[in-house]
Amino acid sequence: MIGLIFGDTDFPIEILKTIKKKKINYLIIDLSKSKKFKKDKKSYSVSIGQFGKIINILKKSNCKKILFAGKVDKPNLSELKLDIKGIYYIPRIIKASKLGDAAILKEIIKILAQNKIKTENSLIFNPELYLKKGNFSKIKPNKQDQLDITKAIKTLNSLREYNFSQGVVVRNQKVISIEGKGGTKKMLEKSRSKKFRNHGVLVKFPKKKQDLRVDLPTIGLKTLKQSKTAGLKGIVVKNKQHVFLDKIKCIKFANKNKMFISVK
Incomplete structure (x- = not known):
């Protein structure tokens, strides 16, 4: 099982095509603006601040590996929908956000790693790209x-x-x-x-x-x-x-x- 944390751009679509073709078991955490994967039965629409929900979805499906693909805009921290784990982790995200988008992603990867969820290279299934x-x-x-x-x-x-x-x-x-x-x-x-x-x-x-x-x-x-x-x-x-x-x-x-x- 692979967890696909998808944002915008066409890159996630190419990954999904390959995964379906190879019949790999997957689930999608849809962070895109337009919720472009909402028609997929294996897709979950969440806010980037709902860490508890994201981690629970992954663990419930015994999903120990994820990959990120697509653009996820820097969140407006004052408008984030937070759950309990989101409240716990948000100080780290706020601190990272002052350093830029790359720092936010690094911090999210650290949080997932602490929950025994490994981040794979986004091109692992699509080296032809x-x-x-x-x-x-x-x-x-x-x-x-x-x-x-x-x-x-x-x-x-x-x-x-x-x-x-x-x-x-x-x-x-x-x-x-x-x-x-x-x-x-x-x-x-x-x-x-x-x-x-x-x-x-x-x-x-x-x-x-x-x-x-x-x-x-x-x-x-x-x-x-x-x-x-x-x-x-x-x-x-x-x-x-x-x-x-x-x-x-x-x-x-x-x-x-x-x-x-x-x-x-």
């Missing part, structure tokens, strides 16, 4: 692109440990935009240029000292299209430390639009 080191498009980064990529990686590495940013846009060795709370879409909207077309790069790497079992940078066809609209030439992710959705469609789109997809 990451790319290995190399170039996956006909177009390859040129010298100028490589300089932009180096600048972007240095920028991400310089951010503090619990900064929520996983992405940065660099053009002509100048940092154009760093991912904020609005996510990749808003960052790319800020990066649009009328002057430069097919110029600049989006780099998406895990946060510094991130727990690589959860919250990996996710790329999909929407990201490629938004990058094209922003006038960028390519996207770079880190070897085996990302989720790449719609892989074939993304590569076709990149080739058609003379963009590159590169893995460092």
Whole structure:
């Protein structure tokens, strides 16, 4: 039995397809905004503050392993629905929240571990959703692109440990935009240029000292299209430390639009 703690994005849907195909016994803790898994008979809709309920559901089903997938927004602590265990654990969550989203996830993993529930890597069932080191498009980064990529990686590495940013846009060795709370879409909207077309790069790497079992940078066809609209030439992710959705469609789109997809 595997417990699936699901948030938003299409990543959880891909995991669920694989688990059903392999006939693995599962249950879902649905933390998505729209409760997108409510039609699944094995799904439980709960608040992130209901630790007692979450732990009881897992233990009642003899579920000793879980995985996280999908985006779970930082909770509004004043509006959280808390149960008794939630009240007990909330001071730790509040303390972690001051350090950022990554710290909250780390604290939740610790709480589950104390209750003898192990967190698995989110790609354990779907290794096909990451790319290995190399170039996956006909177009390859040129010298100028490589300089932009180096600048972007240095920028991400310089951010503090619990900064929520996983992405940065660099053009002509100048940092154009760093991912904020609005996510990749808003960052790319800020990066649009009328002057430069097919110029600049989006780099998406895990946060510094991130727990690589959860919250990996996710790329999909929407990201490629938004990058094209922003006038960028390519996207770079880190070897085996990302989720790449719609892989074939993304590569076709990149080739058609003379963009590159590169893995460092």
